[in-house]
Amino acid sequence: MHDVISPVTEQVVATVPSSSVEETDAAIARAHEAFRTWRAVAPGDRARLLRRFAALVDEHNEELAQLEVRNSGHTIGNARWEAGNVRDVLNYYAGAPERLSGRQIPVAGGMDVTFYEPLGVVGVIVPWNFPMPIAGWGFAPALAAGNTVVLKPAELTPLTAIRLGELALDAGLPEGVFTVLPGKGSVVGERFVTHPLVRKVCFTGSTEVGKRIMAGCAEQVKRVTLELGGKSANIVFADADLARAAAGAPGAVFDNAGQDCCARSRLLVQSSVYDRFMGLLEEAVKAFRCEDPALESAQMGPLISAGQLSSVRSYVDQPLFAGSAPDGPGYWMAPTVIEASSVQDRHWREEIFGPVLSVLRFDDEADAIRLANDTEYGLSGSIWTGDLGRGIRVARGVEAGNLSVNSNSSVRYWTPFGGVKQSGLGRELGPDALAAFSEVKNVFFSTEV
Numbered sequence: 001m002h003d004v005i006s007p008v009t010e011q012v013v014a015t016v017p018s019s020s021v022e023e024t025d026a027a028i029a030r031a032h033e034a035f036r037t038w039r040a041v042a043p044g045d046r047a048r049l050l051r052r053f054a055a056l057v058d059e060h061n062e063e064l065a066q067l068e069v070r071n072s073g074h075t076i077g078n079a080r081w082e083a084g085n086v087r088d089v090l091n092y093y094a095g096a097p098e099r100l101s102g103r104q105i106p107v108a109g110g111m112d113v114t115f116y117e118p119l120g121v122v123g124v125i126v127p128w129n130f131p132m133p134i135a136g137w138g139f140a141p142a143l144a145a146g147n148t149v150v151l152k153p154a155e156l157t158p159l160t161a162i163r164l165g166e167l168a169l170d171a172g173l174p175e176g177v178f179t180v181l182p183g184k185g186s187v188v189g190e191r192f193v194t195h196p197l198v199r200k201v202c203f204t205g206s207t208e209v210g211k212r213i214m215a216g217c218a219e220q221v222k223r224v225t226l227e228l229g230g231k232s233a234n235i236v237f238a239d240a241d242l243a244r245a246a247a248g249a250p251g252a253v254f255d256n257a258g259q260d261c262c263a264r265s266r267l268l269v270q271s272s273v274y275d276r277f278m279g280l281l282e283e284a285v286k287a288f289r290c291e292d293p294a295l296e297s298a299q300m301g302p303l304i305s306a307g308q309l310s311s312v313r314s315y316v317d318q319p320l321f322a323g324s325a326p327d328g329p330g331y332w333m334a335p336t337v338i339e340a341s342s343v344q345d346r347h348w349r350e351e352i353f354g355p356v357l358s359v360l361r362f363d364d365e366a367d368a369i370r371l372a373n374d375t376e377y378g379l380s381g382s383i384w385t386g387d388l389g390r391g392i393r394v395a396r397g398v399e400a401g402n403l404s405v406n407s408n409s410s411v412r413y414w415t416p417f418g419g420v421k422q423s424g425l426g427r428e429l430g431p432d433a434l435a436a437f438s439e440v441k442n443v444f445f446s447t448e449v
């Protein structure tokens, strides 16, 4: 058994079982058994079951959101959005079963057609930073494409995933089609990698663990999707609407207390407007509301754990300025801004995964692109400019999977999401995700007599 701790109160909020290797194997065997019938369910029926699952998630939006506030310290506003995202992703992929059609390709002497075949059992490994959305991005397209799913939530944040597993059964998904297995990464997660009946691993988390998972999957040439770390740049040009860029910059990095793989944790500001921009930013950071996440007004809650708090604090030596955070119990840290003295600073280079923004100035467009790309990561980023041509050039020049121009938003369930370089492999969401949960099979039918 494992105690789940609230990061707001430091009190135990629930105790959940830690699945053993034997229990994991048994669940994988059941998922494999269920695959035979699930793949054969008529497309329209599979679609209807996923829509019913989505409807139940919607009905339980407030319950799921409150559970996430208690377990993860997410702000109530974010948590409602997150539960809504699971609903939307399920509804979006519920449109897939009847549309997952192959092709007919002209050949001599017969007919050639392709099929999208499901893979089998898919293992989804979820981190603690966005327990609901990241679970849904894996299980919804996997189920829609005809796979069965075993899902391991992060040990710190299993409660909403467990609830989603119950709602799936209530919606009528057959036993074994979607199983949530709380437990340790080193036990349940590793077993997804080594068990031969798990045909694909869909992992979100640290780059370090992601590399080990990829290496482990290579043993069986197991399919893998990786969504890993980031150190994304927010680039502000002198010709931008500085007030808008400054107003958006705190949310772009401090949302979810900075525990976001898309966090714009490196701010690049053009030298000619540096002082003016930093004045506006300081005002916005000081107004950013870090408080009890159950309050409707909260913009940021605590960090997930004592360990994460001490890891994040170790990066902050001399802050330029900071906002405020509550005292007392809870893993609180005020939103903090630091100036980089060079691109070698540890806080400039490493993914901190906390409410810390590193700032550096740049001279011109080429300099901005070079600095933005001077990282092993490439997940997201923002470009603020009033010049359309510049916006296009820089968006094409920055090496990242998801960029926004004059905006900080990176996630829409119907557009592709994922990283380049060491930020990951493969794409989730959008129309292409289904291909990552299917194999193309080609069949030639001879018409020779």
Ligand code: NAP
Pocket: 125, 126, 127, 128, 129, 152, 153, 154, 155, 156, 183, 184, 185, 186, 188, 189, 190, 204, 205, 206, 207, 209, 210, 212, 213, 227, 228, 229, 230, 260, 261, 351, 352, 353
């Ligand atoms: P992590 O270790 O990569 O954990 C992510 C998930 O992988 C969790 O469910 C974890 O289980 C599981 N896991 C751990 N070791 C495993 C293994 N050997 N085989 C299979 N699964 C395994 O991430 P973390 O330790 O929680 O966080 C560390 C750092 O990673 C953060 O500070 C941040 O920099 C980065 N991170 C990035 C993201 C992202 O969205 N890109 C998300 C989370 C963390 P347990 O819960 O049992 O450990």
Ligand code: MG
Pocket: 206, 209
């Ligand atoms: Mg870890």
